[in-house]
Amino acid sequence: TLNDELPRLKRRRAAAAQLLDEVEAEVEHIQMLIAEKLQRRAELSRKYGAFCPLGCEAPEAETLGADDDGGVELRASFKRQIADMEAELGQRRSQVSDAExxxxxxxxxxxxxxxxxxxxxxxxxxEVLKISSGRAYVEHQAAVRELEALLRGQHSAESVQHETQAVQAQLGELRRQAEDPARLEEG
Structure with missing residues:
Protein backbone atom coordinates (compact mmCIF):
# COMPACT_ATOMS: atom_id res chain seq x y z
CA THR A 1 0.00 0.00 0.00
CA LEU A 2 0.92 3.62 -0.34
CA ASN A 3 1.24 4.13 3.43
CA ASP A 4 3.75 1.27 3.67
CA GLU A 5 5.71 2.37 0.61
CA LEU A 6 6.37 5.98 1.75
CA PRO A 7 8.36 5.10 4.93
CA ARG A 8 10.33 2.50 2.97
CA LEU A 9 11.20 5.07 0.28
CA LYS A 10 12.20 7.62 2.92
CA ARG A 11 14.54 5.07 4.55
CA ARG A 12 16.07 4.26 1.15
CA ARG A 13 16.55 7.98 0.46
CA ALA A 14 18.29 8.49 3.83
CA ALA A 15 20.55 5.47 3.21
CA ALA A 16 21.41 6.71 -0.29
CA ALA A 17 22.22 10.19 1.05
CA GLN A 18 24.47 8.67 3.71
CA LEU A 19 26.19 6.52 1.09
CA LEU A 20 26.67 9.58 -1.14
CA ASP A 21 28.25 11.48 1.78
CA GLU A 22 30.64 8.59 2.41
CA VAL A 23 31.56 8.33 -1.29
CA GLU A 24 32.26 12.08 -1.45
CA ALA A 25 34.40 11.89 1.70
CA GLU A 26 36.41 9.07 0.09
CA VAL A 27 36.79 11.06 -3.16
CA GLU A 28 38.08 14.07 -1.17
CA HIS A 29 40.56 11.82 0.64
CA ILE A 30 41.79 10.29 -2.64
CA GLN A 31 42.14 13.76 -4.22
CA MET A 32 44.23 14.88 -1.25
CA LEU A 33 46.49 11.80 -1.58
CA ILE A 34 46.92 12.39 -5.32
CA ALA A 35 47.85 16.03 -4.70
CA GLU A 36 50.41 15.01 -2.06
CA LYS A 37 51.99 12.39 -4.35
CA LEU A 38 52.16 14.80 -7.29
CA GLN A 39 53.76 17.44 -5.10
CA ARG A 40 56.32 14.95 -3.77
CA ARG A 41 57.14 13.75 -7.30
CA ALA A 42 57.60 17.37 -8.45
CA GLU A 43 59.91 18.07 -5.50
CA LEU A 44 62.05 15.01 -6.26
CA SER A 45 62.13 15.85 -9.94
CA ARG A 46 63.33 19.39 -9.18
CA LYS A 47 65.88 18.13 -6.69
CA TYR A 48 67.41 15.34 -8.76
CA GLY A 49 66.49 16.41 -12.27
CA ALA A 50 66.99 13.84 -15.03
CA PHE A 51 69.25 11.63 -12.85
CA CYS A 52 66.77 10.71 -10.13
CA PRO A 53 67.98 7.48 -8.47
CA LEU A 54 64.62 6.95 -6.77
CA GLY A 55 62.54 6.62 -9.90
CA CYS A 56 60.91 10.01 -9.46
CA GLU A 57 60.48 10.64 -13.15
CA ALA A 58 56.95 10.24 -14.35
CA PRO A 59 56.25 7.53 -16.92
CA GLU A 60 55.39 8.86 -20.36
CA ALA A 61 51.72 7.89 -20.03
CA GLU A 62 51.36 9.85 -16.79
CA THR A 63 53.04 13.01 -18.05
CA LEU A 64 50.70 13.21 -21.01
CA GLY A 65 47.69 13.59 -18.71
CA ALA A 66 49.47 15.47 -15.92
CA ASP A 67 47.72 18.74 -16.71
CA ASP A 68 44.31 17.12 -16.39
CA ASP A 69 44.06 16.38 -12.67
CA GLY A 70 40.62 14.81 -13.03
CA GLY A 71 39.36 16.65 -9.95
CA VAL A 72 35.76 15.99 -9.02
CA GLU A 73 33.43 18.82 -8.04
CA LEU A 74 31.66 17.71 -4.89
CA ARG A 75 28.58 18.98 -3.10
CA ALA A 76 30.73 20.04 -0.16
CA SER A 77 32.84 22.32 -2.36
CA PHE A 78 29.71 23.83 -3.91
CA LYS A 79 28.26 24.41 -0.44
CA ARG A 80 31.49 26.15 0.64
CA GLN A 81 31.43 28.32 -2.49
CA ILE A 82 27.79 29.25 -1.86
CA ALA A 83 28.53 30.06 1.80
CA ASP A 84 31.50 32.23 0.75
CA MET A 85 29.38 34.05 -1.83
CA GLU A 86 26.56 34.59 0.68
CA ALA A 87 29.05 35.99 3.19
CA GLU A 88 30.49 38.32 0.55
CA LEU A 89 26.98 39.39 -0.46
CA GLY A 90 26.14 40.15 3.18
CA GLN A 91 29.32 42.17 3.53
CA ARG A 92 28.56 44.15 0.37
CA ARG A 93 25.02 44.81 1.54
CA SER A 94 26.44 46.10 4.81
CA GLN A 95 28.85 48.34 2.91
CA VAL A 96 25.99 49.73 0.82
CA SER A 97 23.96 50.35 3.96
CA ASP A 98 26.91 52.11 5.58
CA ALA A 99 27.44 54.25 2.48
CA GLU A 100 23.75 55.20 2.38
CA GLU A 127 18.63 93.46 13.45
CA VAL A 128 18.74 96.15 10.76
CA LEU A 129 14.96 96.66 10.79
CA LYS A 130 14.46 96.89 14.53
CA ILE A 131 17.80 97.93 15.92
CA SER A 132 16.44 101.23 17.21
CA SER A 133 13.78 99.80 19.50
CA GLY A 134 14.31 98.03 22.81
CA ARG A 135 12.15 95.22 21.61
CA ALA A 136 14.56 94.62 18.75
CA TYR A 137 17.33 94.00 21.25
CA VAL A 138 15.29 91.32 23.04
CA GLU A 139 14.38 89.65 19.76
CA HIS A 140 17.96 89.87 18.61
CA GLN A 141 19.10 88.11 21.77
CA ALA A 142 16.50 85.37 21.25
CA ALA A 143 17.69 84.88 17.66
CA VAL A 144 21.29 84.71 18.85
CA ARG A 145 20.30 82.04 21.41
CA GLU A 146 18.52 80.07 18.68
CA LEU A 147 21.58 80.38 16.48
CA GLU A 148 23.81 79.16 19.29
CA ALA A 149 21.45 76.22 19.87
CA LEU A 150 21.63 75.38 16.15
CA LEU A 151 25.41 75.53 16.26
CA ARG A 152 25.47 73.17 19.25
CA GLY A 153 23.11 70.82 17.40
CA GLN A 154 25.33 70.91 14.33
CA HIS A 155 28.43 70.16 16.39
CA SER A 156 26.58 67.29 18.09
CA ALA A 157 25.50 65.89 14.70
CA GLU A 158 29.05 66.10 13.37
CA SER A 159 30.36 64.43 16.52
CA VAL A 160 27.81 61.63 16.15
CA GLN A 161 28.80 61.24 12.50
CA HIS A 162 32.50 60.92 13.41
CA GLU A 163 31.73 58.43 16.18
CA THR A 164 29.52 56.41 13.81
CA GLN A 165 32.28 56.26 11.22
CA ALA A 166 34.80 55.15 13.86
CA VAL A 167 32.45 52.42 15.08
CA GLN A 168 31.79 51.30 11.48
CA ALA A 169 35.54 51.08 10.85
CA GLN A 170 36.00 48.99 14.00
CA LEU A 171 33.07 46.77 12.99
CA GLY A 172 34.57 46.25 9.54
CA GLU A 173 37.93 45.31 11.10
CA LEU A 174 36.22 42.86 13.47
CA ARG A 175 34.36 41.30 10.53
CA ARG A 176 37.60 40.85 8.59
CA GLN A 177 39.26 39.29 11.63
CA ALA A 178 36.28 37.00 12.14
CA GLU A 179 36.36 35.88 8.50
CA ASP A 180 40.09 35.03 8.46
CA PRO A 181 39.91 32.20 11.03
CA ALA A 182 36.85 30.78 9.27
CA ARG A 183 38.67 30.67 5.97
CA LEU A 184 41.72 29.05 7.58
CA GLU A 185 39.54 26.26 8.98
CA GLU A 186 37.93 25.61 5.58
CA GLY A 187 41.28 25.38 3.80
Whole structure:
Protein backbone atom coordinates (compact mmCIF):
# COMPACT_ATOMS: atom_id res chain seq x y z
CA THR A 1 0.00 0.00 0.00
CA LEU A 2 0.92 3.62 -0.34
CA ASN A 3 1.24 4.13 3.43
CA ASP A 4 3.75 1.27 3.67
CA GLU A 5 5.71 2.37 0.61
CA LEU A 6 6.37 5.98 1.75
CA PRO A 7 8.36 5.10 4.93
CA ARG A 8 10.33 2.50 2.97
CA LEU A 9 11.20 5.07 0.28
CA LYS A 10 12.20 7.62 2.92
CA ARG A 11 14.54 5.07 4.55
CA ARG A 12 16.07 4.26 1.15
CA ARG A 13 16.55 7.98 0.46
CA ALA A 14 18.29 8.49 3.83
CA ALA A 15 20.55 5.47 3.21
CA ALA A 16 21.41 6.71 -0.29
CA ALA A 17 22.22 10.19 1.05
CA GLN A 18 24.47 8.67 3.71
CA LEU A 19 26.19 6.52 1.09
CA LEU A 20 26.67 9.58 -1.14
CA ASP A 21 28.25 11.48 1.78
CA GLU A 22 30.64 8.59 2.41
CA VAL A 23 31.56 8.33 -1.29
CA GLU A 24 32.26 12.08 -1.45
CA ALA A 25 34.40 11.89 1.70
CA GLU A 26 36.41 9.07 0.09
CA VAL A 27 36.79 11.06 -3.16
CA GLU A 28 38.08 14.07 -1.17
CA HIS A 29 40.56 11.82 0.64
CA ILE A 30 41.79 10.29 -2.64
CA GLN A 31 42.14 13.76 -4.22
CA MET A 32 44.23 14.88 -1.25
CA LEU A 33 46.49 11.80 -1.58
CA ILE A 34 46.92 12.39 -5.32
CA ALA A 35 47.85 16.03 -4.70
CA GLU A 36 50.41 15.01 -2.06
CA LYS A 37 51.99 12.39 -4.35
CA LEU A 38 52.16 14.80 -7.29
CA GLN A 39 53.76 17.44 -5.10
CA ARG A 40 56.32 14.95 -3.77
CA ARG A 41 57.14 13.75 -7.30
CA ALA A 42 57.60 17.37 -8.45
CA GLU A 43 59.91 18.07 -5.50
CA LEU A 44 62.05 15.01 -6.26
CA SER A 45 62.13 15.85 -9.94
CA ARG A 46 63.33 19.39 -9.18
CA LYS A 47 65.88 18.13 -6.69
CA TYR A 48 67.41 15.34 -8.76
CA GLY A 49 66.49 16.41 -12.27
CA ALA A 50 66.99 13.84 -15.03
CA PHE A 51 69.25 11.63 -12.85
CA CYS A 52 66.77 10.71 -10.13
CA PRO A 53 67.98 7.48 -8.47
CA LEU A 54 64.62 6.95 -6.77
CA GLY A 55 62.54 6.62 -9.90
CA CYS A 56 60.91 10.01 -9.46
CA GLU A 57 60.48 10.64 -13.15
CA ALA A 58 56.95 10.24 -14.35
CA PRO A 59 56.25 7.53 -16.92
CA GLU A 60 55.39 8.86 -20.36
CA ALA A 61 51.72 7.89 -20.03
CA GLU A 62 51.36 9.85 -16.79
CA THR A 63 53.04 13.01 -18.05
CA LEU A 64 50.70 13.21 -21.01
CA GLY A 65 47.69 13.59 -18.71
CA ALA A 66 49.47 15.47 -15.92
CA ASP A 67 47.72 18.74 -16.71
CA ASP A 68 44.31 17.12 -16.39
CA ASP A 69 44.06 16.38 -12.67
CA GLY A 70 40.62 14.81 -13.03
CA GLY A 71 39.36 16.65 -9.95
CA VAL A 72 35.76 15.99 -9.02
CA GLU A 73 33.43 18.82 -8.04
CA LEU A 74 31.66 17.71 -4.89
CA ARG A 75 28.58 18.98 -3.10
CA ALA A 76 30.73 20.04 -0.16
CA SER A 77 32.84 22.32 -2.36
CA PHE A 78 29.71 23.83 -3.91
CA LYS A 79 28.26 24.41 -0.44
CA ARG A 80 31.49 26.15 0.64
CA GLN A 81 31.43 28.32 -2.49
CA ILE A 82 27.79 29.25 -1.86
CA ALA A 83 28.53 30.06 1.80
CA ASP A 84 31.50 32.23 0.75
CA MET A 85 29.38 34.05 -1.83
CA GLU A 86 26.56 34.59 0.68
CA ALA A 87 29.05 35.99 3.19
CA GLU A 88 30.49 38.32 0.55
CA LEU A 89 26.98 39.39 -0.46
CA GLY A 90 26.14 40.15 3.18
CA GLN A 91 29.32 42.17 3.53
CA ARG A 92 28.56 44.15 0.37
CA ARG A 93 25.02 44.81 1.54
CA SER A 94 26.44 46.10 4.81
CA GLN A 95 28.85 48.34 2.91
CA VAL A 96 25.99 49.73 0.82
CA SER A 97 23.96 50.35 3.96
CA ASP A 98 26.91 52.11 5.58
CA ALA A 99 27.44 54.25 2.48
CA GLU A 100 23.75 55.20 2.38
CA UNK A 101 23.86 56.16 6.06
CA UNK A 102 27.00 58.26 5.49
CA UNK A 103 25.34 60.00 2.54
CA UNK A 104 22.27 60.77 4.65
CA UNK A 105 24.51 62.21 7.39
CA UNK A 106 26.31 64.42 4.87
CA UNK A 107 22.99 65.63 3.44
CA UNK A 108 21.67 66.38 6.94
CA UNK A 109 24.87 68.23 7.81
CA UNK A 110 24.63 70.27 4.60
CA UNK A 111 20.98 71.10 5.30
CA UNK A 112 21.95 72.16 8.82
CA UNK A 113 24.60 74.50 7.44
CA UNK A 114 22.09 75.95 4.95
CA UNK A 115 19.56 76.53 7.73
CA UNK A 116 22.27 78.12 9.83
CA UNK A 117 23.19 80.51 7.01
CA UNK A 118 19.53 81.38 6.48
CA UNK A 119 19.08 81.99 10.20
CA UNK A 120 22.10 84.28 10.28
CA UNK A 121 20.77 86.21 7.27
CA UNK A 122 17.35 86.53 8.93
CA UNK A 123 18.94 87.68 12.16
CA UNK A 124 20.90 90.36 10.33
CA UNK A 125 17.79 91.56 8.48
CA UNK A 126 15.87 91.58 11.71
CA GLU A 127 18.63 93.46 13.45
CA VAL A 128 18.74 96.15 10.76
CA LEU A 129 14.96 96.66 10.79
CA LYS A 130 14.46 96.89 14.53
CA ILE A 131 17.80 97.93 15.92
CA SER A 132 16.44 101.23 17.21
CA SER A 133 13.78 99.80 19.50
CA GLY A 134 14.31 98.03 22.81
CA ARG A 135 12.15 95.22 21.61
CA ALA A 136 14.56 94.62 18.75
CA TYR A 137 17.33 94.00 21.25
CA VAL A 138 15.29 91.32 23.04
CA GLU A 139 14.38 89.65 19.76
CA HIS A 140 17.96 89.87 18.61
CA GLN A 141 19.10 88.11 21.77
CA ALA A 142 16.50 85.37 21.25
CA ALA A 143 17.69 84.88 17.66
CA VAL A 144 21.29 84.71 18.85
CA ARG A 145 20.30 82.04 21.41
CA GLU A 146 18.52 80.07 18.68
CA LEU A 147 21.58 80.38 16.48
CA GLU A 148 23.81 79.16 19.29
CA ALA A 149 21.45 76.22 19.87
CA LEU A 150 21.63 75.38 16.15
CA LEU A 151 25.41 75.53 16.26
CA ARG A 152 25.47 73.17 19.25
CA GLY A 153 23.11 70.82 17.40
CA GLN A 154 25.33 70.91 14.33
CA HIS A 155 28.43 70.16 16.39
CA SER A 156 26.58 67.29 18.09
CA ALA A 157 25.50 65.89 14.70
CA GLU A 158 29.05 66.10 13.37
CA SER A 159 30.36 64.43 16.52
CA VAL A 160 27.81 61.63 16.15
CA GLN A 161 28.80 61.24 12.50
CA HIS A 162 32.50 60.92 13.41
CA GLU A 163 31.73 58.43 16.18
CA THR A 164 29.52 56.41 13.81
CA GLN A 165 32.28 56.26 11.22
CA ALA A 166 34.80 55.15 13.86
CA VAL A 167 32.45 52.42 15.08
CA GLN A 168 31.79 51.30 11.48
CA ALA A 169 35.54 51.08 10.85
CA GLN A 170 36.00 48.99 14.00
CA LEU A 171 33.07 46.77 12.99
CA GLY A 172 34.57 46.25 9.54
CA GLU A 173 37.93 45.31 11.10
CA LEU A 174 36.22 42.86 13.47
CA ARG A 175 34.36 41.30 10.53
CA ARG A 176 37.60 40.85 8.59
CA GLN A 177 39.26 39.29 11.63
CA ALA A 178 36.28 37.00 12.14
CA GLU A 179 36.36 35.88 8.50
CA ASP A 180 40.09 35.03 8.46
CA PRO A 181 39.91 32.20 11.03
CA ALA A 182 36.85 30.78 9.27
CA ARG A 183 38.67 30.67 5.97
CA LEU A 184 41.72 29.05 7.58
CA GLU A 185 39.54 26.26 8.98
CA GLU A 186 37.93 25.61 5.58
CA GLY A 187 41.28 25.38 3.80
Missing amino acids: RDAQMRIASQEMKTLQAEMIALCREH
